[in-house]
Amino acid sequence: MSSPSAAVKKGVAVVGGGITGLTAAWRLHAQGHRVTLFESAHRLGGAVSTVARDGWLIESGPNSLLESPQFDALVAGLGLESERLYAAPAAKNRYLVRDGRLVPVPMAPHKLLTTPLFSLRTKLRLFAEPFMRARARPADVSLAVFVRDHFGQEIVDYAINPLVAGIYAGDPETLSTKYAFAKLWEIEQTHGSLIRGQIAAMRERRARGEKPAARIVSFTRGLQTLPAALAAQLPAGAIRTRTPVISLSPGRPWKLVSRRDGLATTDEFDAVVLALPAAALAQLPIGPAGENPLTALQQVEYPPVASLFLGFRREQVAHPLDGFGALVPAVEHRAILGVLFSSTLFPGRAPEGHVALTVYVGGTRQPDLARLAPEVLRGRVLADLRDLLGVSGDPVFTHATFWPHAIPQYNLGYERFLEAMTNAEARHAGLFIGGHVRDGISVANCITAGQRLADAAAR
Ligand SMILES: Cc1cc2nc3c(=O)[nH]c(=O)nc-3n(C[C@H](O)[C@H](O)[C@H](O)COP(=O)(O)OP(=O)(O)OC[C@H]3O[C@@H](n4cnc5c(N)ncnc54)[C@H](O)[C@@H]3O)c2cc1C
Numbered sequence: 536m537s538s539p540s541a542a543v544k545k546g547v548a549v550v551g552g553g554i555t556g557l558t559a560a561w562r563l564h565a566q567g568h569r570v571t572l573f574e575s576a577h578r579l580g581g582a583v584s585t586v587a588r589d590g591w592l593i594e595s596g597p598n599s600l601l602e603s604p605q606f607d608a609l610v611a612g613l614g615l616e617s618e619r620l621y622a623a624p625a626a627k628n629r630y631l632v633r634d635g636r637l638v639p640v641p642m643a644p645h646k647l648l649t650t651p652l653f654s655l656r657t658k659l660r661l662f663a664e665p666f667m668r669a670r671a672r673p674a675d676v677s678l679a680v681f682v683r684d685h686f687g688q689e690i691v692d693y694a695i696n697p698l699v700a701g702i703y704a705g706d707p708e709t710l711s712t713k714y715a716f717a718k719l720w721e722i723e724q725t726h727g728s729l730i731r732g733q734i735a736a737m738r739e740r741r742a743r744g745e746k747p748a749a750r751i752v753s754f755t756r757g758l759q760t761l762p763a764a765l766a767a768q769l770p771a772g773a774i775r776t777r778t779p780v781i782s783l784s785p786g787r788p789w790k791l792v793s794r795r796d797g798l799a800t801t802d803e804f805d806a807v808v809l810a811l812p813a814a815a816l817a818q819l820p821i822g823p824a825g826e827n828p829l830t831a832l833q834q835v836e837y838p839p840v841a842s843l844f845l846g847f848r849r850e851q852v853a854h855p856l857d858g859f860g861a862l863v864p865a866v867e868h869r870a871i872l873g874v875l876f877s878s879t880l881f882p883g884r885a886p887e888g889h890v891a892l893t894v895y896v897g898g899t900r901q902p903d904l905a906r907l908a909p910e911v912l913r914g915r916v917l918a919d920l921r922d923l924l925g926v927s928g929d930p931v932f933t934h935a936t937f938w939p940h941a942i943p944q945y946n947l948g949y950e951r952f953l954e955a956m957t958n959a960e961a962r963h964a965g966l967f968i969g970g971h972v973r974d975g976i977s978v979a980n981c982i983t984a985g986q987r988l989a990d991a992a993a994r
Contacts, residue, residue: 544568545805547992548791550780553581554978555970556810557765558609558985559992564769565612566993571802572769573793575779575815579766582941582971583978585757586934590886592757593844595936598875598893600758600978601749609982613764615754622751626880628858631697632867637854637923657689661730669727677947678716679707685729697862700872703976704840704898705944714953715945751859753881758978782820783807785963806992810970810985813837813943813952821963828959832952835972837940839905843894843916844877846932852890853925860893861923865900870915872898874924889931892920899944909935943972967991 545568549560552574560572578584582596599622600606610619630637633652641650647658664685682695691707699707703715713720722732737747754760766774777795784790788803809816813835820827860875875893878885885891894916897905904915913933920926956968967988974984 545993546788546803547571547806547808548573548780548789548802548804549808549810550791551581551810551812551815551970552576552579552762552766552774552776553810553970553981554583554762555974555981555985555988556581556808557762558982559808559810559969559988560769560773561613561765562986562989563993564773566989568993570769570773571804572774573778573780573791574774574776577777579774579776580759580762582938583758583762584936585759587756588934589932591844591846591891591932591934592881592884593891593934594753594757594877594893595842595844595934596938597758597978598877599751599753599880602752603749603979603983605983605986606752606979609761609986613761613768615760615764618754618756618760620753620755620881622753622859622880623882625857626751626859626876630858630861631693632861632863632869632923633693635867635922637861639858652693653689657687660687661690665728665731667728669725670723672723675711675713675720675947675950677708678710678712678719681712681716681719681723682707685723692866693864696866697864697873700865700898700900701862701895703942703944704838704872704895704900705942706899709836709899709944709946711945711947711949714949751880755883780819782825783966784823785821785966787965789965804965806965806967808988808992809966809968810988811972812940813972814940816956816968816972821959821966828962829955829968831955832972835952836899836944836946837942838899838902838944839897840872840938840941841896841905841907841909841912842936842938843896843909843913844932844934844936845892845894845913845916845920845930846885847890847892847926847928847930849888849890851927852892853927854923856890856892856924863919869919869923870901870904871896871919872900874920891932892924894920898941905937909933909937942976945976965992 547563547570549556549572560570563570584595586593629640638652641647679691682691695707699705726732778793780793782792789807791802813832816829817833856876856879862873863869872895877893878891960966969984969988974980
């Protein structure tokens, strides 16, 4: 790896040991800088959390990511190529729930003609959309408004609503098109038609020698492989877990106060990288008098999500589980947001003769359901799985995880939070902020963010 500023070695604090902070710390170290990573929890990885138990491999947080050039470079840099695991070919099928049953998502234009997912009227709109002209929207609109303009309400209800539940555990009526789906926003500006824009983007990828669509990827031992490898390559003493940062005092040098076992310690650094959730950013005093320029971030919406990993004997599930999983539109009135066919997606996730499902509940749609006691929640989930997948009996294995603040919602008006972060950086030289609150919520986005933060802090 080359750095234009490799000559000047800096002392950099990275605050937050999720995938963003770890990527930033690893890259800074690789460039020869002295790095110290502070993490409040006892473990590293943040939302990335894999558990191996009794022959099952459980992803409590993210299950997979979309491959990107930045991810590829990181995997190569860490020497993890032999552990990289692509989604099984069977996982290319996807399902949506309509009228109480699973319907395959049409993956080719000719399949759109015959799918029972959409009415004839909607199908005609889909085929007419490529004739839409480029347009300049004066202001951001919700994703639901945006998609309604192009395809009508049925696509919002039966495609976009479940898709957004699967990505953000969120609601298309409140999510911003410009910030949550920036690519769609840009495509409309340049092409008008979203379908024509997508086809053009695929052609460009092909011309660059890339695959027409990014591949779904993980590691044989799960996503935790990545934070574990990043941490293992940092020097001894560079990582301080169970050590929250409690205040920052800008200057040359920056003074950083952290706490471990009730004991406060002050360290000095040339630069500070903050790779934290919004609430932690909002609470962190940054200034000699304890002022907090990021206090507005307290208002970022972070709905709760419960993730339930359920193992069954193969014969307990009637559905062939021949796909990635199924997403559930809100209009179907179910307890679950969606279910992943985890043992189809990646081999080796369930013992021989068994299958594994991962179910998500809650989000902005039904936050109270996520907070139910695990046994009550399991009952609600099983009722849905019986109806939708023909599941019989009780699971032979259960692992429940509750995320009280799962994923930030890039809702309409999100620019005020982005501005607060930009202004704080402008006011305090040597401060760099990023990660899932600013750079996109996916693991791939966070890897890119970590690399960006490292390069900015090293400059
Ligand atoms: C249930 C769930 C499912 C998901 N599924 C997917 C998926 O399938 N694919 C995908 O691409 N993305 C998925 N995501 C999103 C993705 O996992 C996250 O956005 C991403 O991992 C966030 O990484 P991060 O490093 O920015 O933040 P985090 O992982 O939140 O890390 C921030 C770290 O900062 C620490 N911290 C907080 N306060 C302090 C402090 N004061 N001092 C020091 N440390 C502090 C926290 O303990 C935490 O470890 C999912 C997220 C969740 C919750």
